[in-house]
Amino acid sequence: GLSVAYHAKxxxxxxxxxxxxxxxxxxxxxxFGAGAPT
Structure with missing residues (x-):
């Protein structure tokens, strides 16, 4: 799975x-490419 540390120590x-x-x-x-132009 994917683990994301957001402003983490x-x-x-x-x-x-x-x-x-x-x-x-x-x-x-x-x-994930959601901000990429199509």
């Missing part, structure tokens, strides 16, 4: 597959 970031330190959760949309 370093120990949690190391365990997550994706870490978001800046911006909002909309960064996940970019990760």
């Amino acid at each position: 370093p120990a949690v970031r190391r365990e997550a597959r994706v870490a978001i330190d800046q911006g909002g959760l909309d960064q996940l949309l970019k990760l």
Whole structure:
């Protein structure tokens, strides 16, 4: 599965597959291509 660390502490970031330190959760949309033009 996918694990996301959102503004997490370093120990949690190391365990997550994706870490978001800046911006909002909309960064996940970019990760999955939802923000890409069609």
